[in-house]
Amino acid sequence: MKFKPLEILTHIILILGVLLMVLPIWFSFATSTHDNVSIMTEGMKFFLGESFSQNYNEVLNEKGGWSEEVTAARMFVNSFIMALGIATLKVVISAMSAYALVYFRFKLAVPIFWLIFITLLVPLEVRIFPSYKIVSDLGLTNTYTGLILPLVASATATFFFRQFYKTIPDELLESAKLDGANSWRFFIDFLLPLSKTMLAAMFIFMFVYGYSQYLWPLIMTTDEKYWTVVMGMKIIFTENYEGVALPRTGERFAYIILSMLPPVLVVVILQRWFIKGLIQTEK
Amino acid sequence: MSFLELQNITKIYPNGTKAVNETSLNIDNGEFVVFVGPSGCGKSTLLRMIAGLEDITNGEISLDGNVINNIDPSERDVAMVFQNYALYPHMSVFNNMAYGLKNRGISKEEINNKVNDVAKLLEIDQLLTRKPSMLSGGQRQRVAMGRAIVRNPKIFLFDEPLSNLDAKLRNQMRLEIKRLQRQMGVTSIFVTHDQTEAMTLGDRIVVINNGVVEQVGTPKEIYSKPYTKFVAEFIGSPQMNLFNCKIENGIAHIADMRINLNNSANIDDASLGIRPDDILISDNGQHTCVANLVEYLGSDMIIYSKIGDQEFSCKLSSKINLNAGDTFKFDISNTLVHLFDNTNGSRV
Numbered sequence: 001m002k003f004k005p006l007e008i009l010t011h012i013i014l015i016l017g018v019l020l021m022v023l024p025i026w027f028s029f030a031t032s033t034h035d036n037v038s039i040m041t042e043g044m045k046f047f048l049g050e051s052f053s054q055n056y057n058e059v060l061n062e063k064g065g066w067s068e069e070v071t072a073a074r075m076f077v078n079s080f081i082m083a084l085g086i087a088t089l090k091v092v093i094s095a096m097s098a099y100a101l102v103y104f105r106f107k108l109a110v111p112i113f114w115l116i117f118i119t120l121l122v123p124l125e126v127r128i129f130p131s132y133k134i135v136s137d138l139g140l141t142n143t144y145t146g147l148i149l150p151l152v153a154s155a156t157a158t159f160f161f162r163q164f165y166k167t168i169p170d171e172l173l174e175s176a177k178l179d180g181a182n183s184w185r186f187f188i189d190f191l192l193p194l195s196k197t198m199l200a201a202m203f204i205f206m207f208v209y210g211y212s213q214y215l216w217p218l219i220m221t222t223d224e225k226y227w228t229v230v231m232g233m234k235i236i237f238t239e240n241y242e243g244v245a246l247p248r249t250g251e252r253f254a255y256i257i258l259s260m261l262p263p264v265l266v267v268v269i270l271q272r273w274f275i276k277g278l279i280q281t282e283k
Numbered sequence: 284m285s286f287l288e289l290q291n292i293t294k295i296y297p298n299g300t301k302a303v304n305e306t307s308l309n310i311d312n313g314e315f316v317v318f319v320g321p322s323g324c325g326k327s328t329l330l331r332m333i334a335g336l337e338d339i340t341n342g343e344i345s346l347d348g349n350v351i352n353n354i355d356p357s358e359r360d361v362a363m364v365f366q367n368y369a370l371y372p373h374m375s376v377f378n379n380m381a382y383g384l385k386n387r388g389i390s391k392e393e394i395n396n397k398v399n400d401v402a403k404l405l406e407i408d409q410l411l412t413r414k415p416s417m418l419s420g421g422q423r424q425r426v427a428m429g430r431a432i433v434r435n436p437k438i439f440l441f442d443e444p445l446s447n448l449d450a451k452l453r454n455q456m457r458l459e460i461k462r463l464q465r466q467m468g469v470t471s472i473f474v475t476h477d478q479t480e481a482m483t484l485g486d487r488i489v490v491i492n493n494g495v496v497e498q499v500g501t502p503k504e505i506y507s508k509p510y511t512k513f514v515a516e517f518i519g520s521p522q523m524n525l526f527n528c529k530i531e532n533g534i535a536h537i538a539d540m541r542i543n544l545n546n547s548a549n550i551d552d553a554s555l556g557i558r559p560d561d562i563l564i565s566d567n568g569q570h571t572c573v574a575n576l577v578e579y580l581g582s583d584m585i586i587y588s589k590i591g592d593q594e595f596s597c598k599l600s601s602k603i604n605l606n607a608g609d610t611f612k613f614d615i616s617n618t619l620v621h622l623f624d625n626t627n628g629s630r631v
Binding site: 169171172174175176177178179180181182185189190193194 | 334335336355356357358361362363365366367369371372373382383386387430434
């Protein structure tokens with residue numbers, strides 16, 4: 001098989017791109033398997049070391065925080081609950097509001113849609129104090145509800161679902177009507193199955209979005225029981241930093257590697273539908 | 284009282300367009316009625332109002348003795364076959380057909396039996412597990428029919444269901460629809476813009492133009508005695524020749540041609556219609572013309588010619604030897620002509 005010069009060049013560029021993205025992760029992983037002394041004296045590692053089980057075991061089970069009660073495992077659970085809640089609710093709510101916008105003829109449908117769309121310009125960070133005030137007045141600080149609820153509306157997902165529903169031919173609805181499907185059945189029996197690739201794609205986006213939230217959980221939670229992984233990244237294993245102890249670099253890298261796993265898993269599991277959802281609609 | 288009654292049905296869209304105007308119609312049980320007309324004439328709107336997919340601005344529709352104006356489409360007990368079939372893309376053929384039955388709370392066993400029976404009838408029993416995207420156009424058409432049949436409705440509504448098929452398949456499906464309708468005896472309304480479909484399928488034809496019913500009748504009545512100029516032009520292929528002429532004491536003046544109509548009519552602005560195959564060509568014909576163009580169709584041929592500056596065509600057996608540029612002689616019999624008053628387009 002012969003390669004043309006252009007093909008070789010493009011492959012080199014692609015390989016460089018892959019290396020650029022993968023190498024830092026590999027360095028982090030390799031470093032996370034060494035003990036702190038060798039990292040301190042020799043810097044980042046390229047080859048695997050021998051402290052894998054020790055480091056990862058410590059990360060998952062050591063109690064940290066000011067109260068010395070929260071473990072990284074607990075933070076993973078918290079993050080998972082938060083991301084799952086945000087992603088699920090965002091997808092469900094956007095799909096339903098898009099359904100209302102497209103299929104129910106009420107007078108203000110168009111202005112309401114644009115109002116929803118405009119909220120794209122107002123991310124959580126902008127409205128964080130009012131949001132905090134509301135959540136705290138409702139007594140929801142330090143609860144999962146408080147972590148999830150202010151983030152469950154999504155203009156982006158609503159927009160995508162709306163565009164998708166608009167491509168579904170009217171005859172389908174009419175035929176379903178004649179077959180005795182009411183509005184609820186049409187949503188469940190038709191729109192949801194037809195948009196399942198879209199649902200998967202949106203779920204992934206929203207899961208990663210929820211998982212990587214930093215500011216909101218930081219402000220929302222004073223109780224360490226509700227800390228999330230991303231917050232922990234800043235806080236964990238820093239308590240003994242000063243003084244005679246060595247910085248616990250190995251454990252921290254192990255923590256970083258672990259923190260990447262849940263979103264990666266979600267993408268790997270759902271990617272088959274995810275890619276379909278982005279490039280084609282099943283009609 | 285008829286099975287389906289439309290009384291003064293009017294449809295005005297929110298933007299002010301009048302799609303259907305004061306239409307009344309009675310359809311008997313078991314009848315196969317075809318709505319035919321050019322696109323945009325309101326025939327589909329009328330059908331959709333019967334289905335309940337469009338609101339009725341004015342008038343009353345009753346089915347089997349009950350007024351159905353405000354009854355939900357699902358409770359009207361009508362089934363519709365759509366132009367693009369509207370099969371449910373995510374459901375297997377079986378589920379496509381079973382969906383309506385499931386929503387009525389019919390038991391699984393009964394649904395199974397019904398779907399299998401209908402699938403056998405339509406010869407799609409091998410396809411029940413497939414998705415619509417794996418079917419050919421003709422098979423999709425059958426599934427769409429099956430979905431309607433399996434519900435055993437009071438009335439079938441067909442909205443141009445054959446227009447997406449190729450010519451051969453269309454003829455085949457046309458026959459099949461006719462056969463099935465006869466076999467089951469279910470009242471059916473078929474919408475089409477194709478006059479051949481209308482002629483071959485309908486027990487009765489309703490010709491619609493601009494939201495108004497122009498004529499209702501059997502295919503034979505419509506063909507042999509069109510009430511209006513529009514019907515005369517619309518039904519029949521090739522189109523009926525219409526000559527603008529002046530009638531004086533029962534004699535039509537077309538350019539320098541005279542045709543005795545054997546009546547005493549006097550109309551300044553009239554149209555004299557004669558079907559292309561009613562023009563009798565013979566060597567001792569009264570009139571003479573030049574064939575400008577000859578279209579050979581196998582068993583027949585069509586000759587295009589002119590009287591004065593008005594074009595006309597005649598259809599004759601291709602056994603006659605006639606080429607473009609030749610002159611030919613013909614007669615127009617006054618028993619075969621159709622006379623219309625141009626001021627209102629109606630038959631005289």
